[in-house]
Amino acid sequence: MAKVRYQYNESTLSYEKVKISKGKRALQILGTLVAWLSGGGVFYLLFTTFYDSPKESQLKNKNDEILLQYEILDKRLDQMSAVLADLENRDDNIYRTIFEAEPIPDNIRKAGIGGVNRYKNLEKFKGEADQVIETSKKLDQLSKQLYIQSKSFDEVIELAKQKEDMLASIPAVQPVSNADLKRMSSGFGRRVHPIYKTVRFHWGNDFTAPTGTEIYSTGKGKVVLVEHSGSGYGNHVIVDHGYGYQTLYAHMSETKVRQGQEVKRGEILGLVGSTGLSSAPHLHYEVLKNGAKLDPVNFYFNDLSPSEYALMIQLSQQENQSFD
Ligand SMILES: [Zn+2]
Structure with a gap:
């Protein structure tokens, strides 16, 4: 329905009815609406720039938490x-x-x-x-x-x-039966060489004992070397114990094991003798860890009491001549 409006006509000097079409009317309403909305929008923007809405405050609190x-x-x-x-x-x-x-x-x-x-x-x-x-x-x-x-x-x-x-x-006992410990005759360190008569480094422990005395493996392992020789170590045996340890038994009169044989601690490897570079019947015993020669006196802990161990250390430190 078109709304009736009046407009002053200057030529007739009277008000005349003006008819506004439906379309024009709709446009007017739309314009008003747009004006209201944009006004509201500006107001909303201004408001939200300076004040948080309750929902925003809530979110901010939550965020802080x-x-x-x-x-x-x-x-x-x-x-x-x-x-x-x-x-x-x-x-x-x-x-x-x-x-x-x-x-x-x-x-x-x-x-x-x-x-x-x-x-x-x-x-x-x-x-x-x-x-x-x-x-x-x-x-x-x-x-x-x-x-x-x-x-x-x-x-x-x-x-x-x-x-x-x-x-x-790991080597943990003495390689010969040595109840009174007297058999330990020469320790690890600088000693007078029995044959050269000069001071040399002695890389093992010497145990004096009559020829034929049994020599034991000082730990479980595998015999990796049995050598019969008239010089140096003489007849000697090397046992590999694993964990980087090897032991060497020298100057034997007789060897009692073969290469590759598995041995237990205490098993007989050979008999004391004086083969190779040796001045009298004895066992020259060495302990190696990853190829380095260690003082064997530190590897008798299984069969020594603390006082026996102290005596053993004392005996091994005597500045005597080695049997080599
Ligand atoms: Zn020796």
Whole structure:
């Protein structure tokens, strides 16, 4: 329905009815609406620039709360890292030391996580993302360190299982029966050579005993060398005990084992003699760890009491002449 309006006509000097079409009328209403809405929009923009809506305040509070929770989580992560550091320390300095395993190098324990940027997805959360990325990095680091630590404990458990075998293998007794310990005649170190009569390094322990006295393997192992010779060590035997240890028995009158034979601790390897470079019947005994010659006196612990051990050390330190 068209609305009736009046307009002053200057030529007729009277008001005349003006008819406004439906379309024009609709346009007018639309214009008014647009004006109202845009006015409201400006007002809304002004208002929201200076004041938060209740919903926004709520979200902001929630956000602050989440960030606080993150900080708490972060602190707890730090505490867990400290506990793990203590575990790693005990692992390297106690457990791995007991079983003679090398400590795990720091660069392996603390190695970062390589590859593509794992935190790319998080970077889109501007601002607060720093906290989230930091926490994620810490978590990744912690899980990696935990993994390495658990692997190390697996290894320690394996070493503990081997320990029994290791204890049976490592040289731990004297190579001849030596109840009164008097047979230990010359120790490890600088000694006068019995034949050259000059001071030389003596790389083993000499045990004097009558020819034919039994010589025992000082630990479980495999005979890796049986050599019959008229010089140097004379007739001698080398036993490999594993774990880096070897023992050498020299100047035998007779050998009683063959190469490749498995022997137990206490098994007879041969008999005392004076073959090779030797001044009188005796056993020259050497202990090697990874090829280096060690003082055998430290490997008689299985059959000596503390006081006997002290006497043995004293005997081995006498500045006498070796039998070589
Ligand atoms: Zn000797």
